[in-house]
Amino acid sequence: MRDKTAFKQVFKIKGGDFINAGESSIKIRNILKEIGIEANIIRRVAIAAYEAEMNVVMYAERGLMNVIINAKNIILRVEDKGPGIEDIELAMKPGYSTATEEVREMGFGAGMGLPNIKKNSDHFDIRSVVGKSTRLEMVFNLNGTKD
C-alpha cells in the first residue's frame, strides 16, 4: 500500500569528503522543522542522520541517504557502496571501531556511531554484504511512542 502523502528526497554522500560531511543531515533537519516535527524527535533524527552520514564519509566510497516523511513516521535509509561490515554484532558494540588512527585523531571513529543510531531510532535495521555494501534503515515514529 502506498502512503497517501509522503515527502521523499535523496541526498548523495561522497566517501572521504570530510569538508561537506554533515550537510545532508542539516538539510533534513531543516525540512523537519518546517513541517513542524516535535523538537525531541528532530534531535534524535539529527544525531542518527549525522552518524549515518559520517559512516559513509569515513568508510565507504559513496552512498545515498533516502528520506521519507509521512504522517506516521520518518524513514531514513542509507545505502553505500563500500567495504561492508564483517561482524555486525561486533560493530554494534559501543566503543568498537575499525577507524584508522588518522580518522580518530580528527575526533571521529570513536565506535559510538552505530550504537548511537540504534539508541536514537524507534526501529533500526542493518544489512551488509562484505566487500560490497551496507544498508541501514532507521524509523522514527511520529506519534511519540517507541516500540
Added chain:
Amino acid sequence: MGQKIKTRRFHSIKIDKKRCIGCVRCMQHCPTRAIRVRNHKAVINEERCIDCGECLRVCPYNAVIPITTSSADLDKFKFKVALPSPVLYSQFGQYVMPNEILAVVKDLGFDLVYDEAWMCEMTSRAIEEYLDENKGPKPMISSTCPVVVRLIQRLFPSLCELIIPIEPPREIAAKHLRSDIASERNVAEDDIGIIHITPCAAKMVSINNPETMKKSNLDGALSIKAIYNDIMLRLKKAKKPHILDAHSQISGIGIGWTIEGGEIRGLKYFHSASVSGVYDTIKILEDVEAGKLRNIEYLECLICPDGCIGGPLTVENRFVAKRNVLRMIRTFGGKKRVDSHFVKKLYDEKYFSFEAGVKPKPFAPLDKDREAAIEKAEMIEKISEKLPGTDCGICGAPDCRTFAEDVARGDAQLSNCIFMKKGKGKK
C-alpha cells in the same frame, strides 16, 4: 488593537518607512529570513525576528531603528540607577579608565552608578559551581546573549535544555541593587529605576519579555550611542580625572566578558569553546544538534561579531574597542576580586538561578495539519526546481527557496518571480 501594541513592544527594531527605499540588503542578510520587501518597503515578520540587529548593521539608509528607553521614560523613577555594560569602558580610548567613565555617567542625572564587571566575575564563579555538578547533557550554552536564547528557542528548540540556567550578570546585578538600595536608602522598590547602558537593542526584548522570569530586574536600557557624546564632552572638559571612591577595584576577569572568549577565559579547567557572530553561532548550534560537541562542557555564543564590543549600538570601532579591553584586562589583572565562599553561599540559595527554564518556541509549521505540512514541503521542492536559483530578491523574498516556501504557505504568488512571468524559469 491591544495586541498590536504588544507585538510592537516585543521587538527592539523597527523599519522607518520614510527612509526605507526597498533595496534587498537587510532582507538578504537576515539569518532567520524574517524580512520581505512589499510595495518597495522592508517588512519584518514579528514571529521570525530574533532581534539580532543584522539588518541594523547593513542598512545604508539608517532605515532600521533600534527601540530603546528614552530619557523621558527615565523621569518617572524617583531613584535612578545606571548599570552600564562594561563595553562602555572600551569606548573612550585606552587611557580613560572605568572609574572616570562611571563618575561621568552618574553626572548625567543618575543617583547611583554601578560597575557590572564585578558581577560578571561573580557569575563566572556561579557558572563554575553549576558545571562542577553538571551530569546532564553537554555542552551547556551561555545564557548571556538574549539573541542566542531566542535563536535557540526558534531555530534549535531541542537545545533549550542546554542553556545554562544561570541568569546573566546584568539581571543579577539589578536584582542585588534593587534590594540593597531599598533597604539602605529607604526607597520603595517600585520607585527605583535600574537602567542598563547597552551595546545592543536586544536587551530591550529580554527586559520587556523575559524568558526565564516573570519580570526582569531591569527597568530599561539606554544605548551607548545615545549617551556617547555627553560622556565624551564631559571627559574632555574635566581637567583632572574625576574618580568615584566606590568600585575602585575593577575586575579584569569581569571586563573580559565583553569580548568573545572572555567569559570562558574566566572559568577554570572546563573544556569550553567560544563563538561570535550570528552565522558562526548558527553553524556551531547545528553541530551541537548533531551531537558533535559532546566532549565540550561549556559553549559561549555571542551574536555580535567579536562579542558585545561589536554591538550595533556601540560607537568605537570594534577592533579598537577590543584592544582597549585587552589593555584593561592587563591593567586590572587576572586577580580574583570576588569571594568564592560568598558566591557558593548565594549559589546554594539559588540567587543566580533561572525562575523557569527556557521553553522551545519553534516557528509555525508549514501547516497545522501534519499531512498538509508534508504536502507543502513536497510542493516547496517542486517549486524550487522551477525557479532560476539566482536569489535576486526582486520577488520580495530573500532567496528562491524561501520564495518557494512563501508560495507554498500562500503568502506569495509564483507570478511575483520575474523569471516565471517571462516563462524563463527552468523547465
